Amino acid sequence: MTRFALKDLIDDRPEDGVFRINRAMFRDEELFNLEMRHIFEGGWVFVGLATQAENPHDYFTTFIGRVPVIVSRDGEGTLRCFVNACPHKGVRLVQKPCGSARMHVCPYHSWTFDSAGANRNIKWQKRGCYGAGFDQENHDLAAVAQFGEYRGFLFASLNADVPSLEDYLGEARALLDLVADKSPEGVELVPGRVRFTYRANWKMQLENCSDQYHFTSTHPSYIRILEQRAKEKSDDVVEASLGASDFWQEGAKGVTGGTFSFDHGHVLNWGAMGVSAASPDFERAEEIAGRLGEPRRNWIFNMRNLTIFPNLQIADNASSQMRVIRPLGPNLTEMQTWCIAPRGESAEARRFRIRQYEDFFNPTGMATPDDTVCYEEAQTGMAEQERGWLQGHARGFTATQDGGNPFSDMLGMTPARNVVADAQLCDESLFQSYYKAWAERMAEVVQ
Amino acid sequence: MSALQAELAHLLSHEARLLDESRFAEWIDLYTPDCLYWMPAWREDGTLTQDPDTELSMIFYRGRRNLEDRVKRLNSGHSVASNAMTRVTHMVTNVILDEDDNATARTRAAFLVNVYDARTSLTHNFFGSYRHAFRRDGEAWKISEKIIHLQNEVIPTMLDIYSI
Secondary structure, three states: OOOOOOHHHHEEEEEHEEEEEEEEHHHHHHHHHHHHHHOOOOEEEEEEEHHHOOOOOOOEEEEEEEEEEEEEEOOOOOOOEEOOOOOOOOOOOOOOOOEEOOEEEEEOOEEEOOOOOOEEEEOOOHHHHHOOHHHHOOOOOEEEEEEEEEEEEEEEEOOOOOOOHHHHHHHHHHHHHHHOOOOOOOOOEEOEEEEEEEOOOHHHHHHHHOOOHHHHOOOOOHHHHHHHHHHHOOOOOOOOOOOOOOOOOOOOOOOOEEEEEOOOHOOEEEEEOOOOOHHHHHOOOOOOOHHHOHHHHHHOOOOOEEEEEEEHHHHHHHHEEEEEEEEOOOOOEEEEEEEEOOOOOHHHHHHHHHHHHHHHOOOOOOOOHHHHHHHHHHHHHHOOOOOOOOOOOOHHHHHEOOOHHHHHOOOOOOOOEEEEOOOOOOOOOOOHHHHHHHHOOHHHHHO | OOOHHHHHHHHHHHHHHHHOOOOOOHHHHHHHEEEEEEEEEOOOOOOOOOOOOOOOEEEEOOOOHHHHHHHHHHHHHOOHHHHHEEEEEEEEEEEEEEEEOOOOOEEEEEEEEEEEEEOOEEEEEEEEEEEEEEEEEEEEEEEEEEEEEEEEOOOOOOOOHHHH
């Protein structure tokens, strides 16, 4: 029945030194609908941070794939996640992105639900002449099949048949720990959410976050400005954290970073950065070393681009960013982005973090637009049908080792695969992890 | 309309014209060296961020030097997002003079910028309000603050200083 054969989409022949992805993966409408159903609505996805609903009755709304959901903290303080739709006529119950409410009243016929999702009132129920079948139905909001928290990061699945969240995150948990452990109080989102769309496939963003190869090619205009700023040390402009490091520079010597790949599609690419005052975390350097030990502290100062498949990315490079990827169509993606920051940092460190963030990460800044424009140009260029196979997933093939290395050992973490890189290696083999997870989740419909 | 209001409205139109015509060096010349250039972000609750030191902005610069960096990037030839020069037309209207003395003045205005992206052949609109502050510089006025409240917050791919 199925239109798609896996071998036509992912050419994975390790014995021949081949790993290739077909352009159809980025363009096909039918494949996109299957991705929505089987990847985004068929397994764990990130929904938000626990701090987004901090107090009893606080809530925020988002989407799991195409399905609107509410994450709500009930009166007892327990976080819950429901489909954001009234069981009566299917109307989206809560329209606001966030708020605090003991009760949610449907705007259409006033069915009312409490912050734990329980139905508290069906208008004029007694005079409604309902049949026995209606009375036997559950009128509460539909809880999602699985919902879990790891260190303040909230994940949900509309499919009950998934591994535990702990198993799903697996060894990549150690990398979320590095984010959460910047402060003994954990992390929070700086107020102000920046959203943008781009007219290309969601997997362009997935890959770009992990793509060290593009940095000096896509961002020379930004790099020149940061080099200039590093020279001048003017008080008028913000110091760039990347300006104080060389892992991305052509001439850098020795091991400059590498990649880790994990089961279920999570990946990290990292670059060696010192414990430097160009990072807003510098004020905590001693405190963190005392609390976590020097190896973990040094890891916190490294450049780290983490993807938790399929929709969460945390970039710790020019500043610290949390991104949530929301695919809207094969050619359209919405990004929700925040500055993620350690709680309790000094006012000066927070200001520094925010300034570094805006210049690099915002769609109104000096770096991200050059990425998103390239995604769109890829989407246009991938219309070529003659040569279906892309050549963009091949670097690092012979550098890939199973298991961990001394750098992952420092975190007590065992990835599935790793690459230790010099400045010009720029591994692309970590993308394989995305597509292996893609194939697993799509196994029912793409064999 | 007072003479000063007319003069400042004219200056806003002049700023808009310079952006429309990509005359960025002249545009930067309108600003004081210590100018504030600020476009706050939207919080999830539908309000604008107010404190740029504790909350995120879309753009926040103190100092004309930062605008010079932006223009440098636009003209560098090394930014794919800036290569196909976008065509823009600013409409600036509803200018209200809020405060003035001999040395300083503040205005509010509404803006609509129509943006034609030559790379994609797509047209976008950005709209909202400006709050300008001015400082007298001899016979002329210089812009000491420009605060941009962008109403349509979801950015289609990118937005640069010439589109607001």
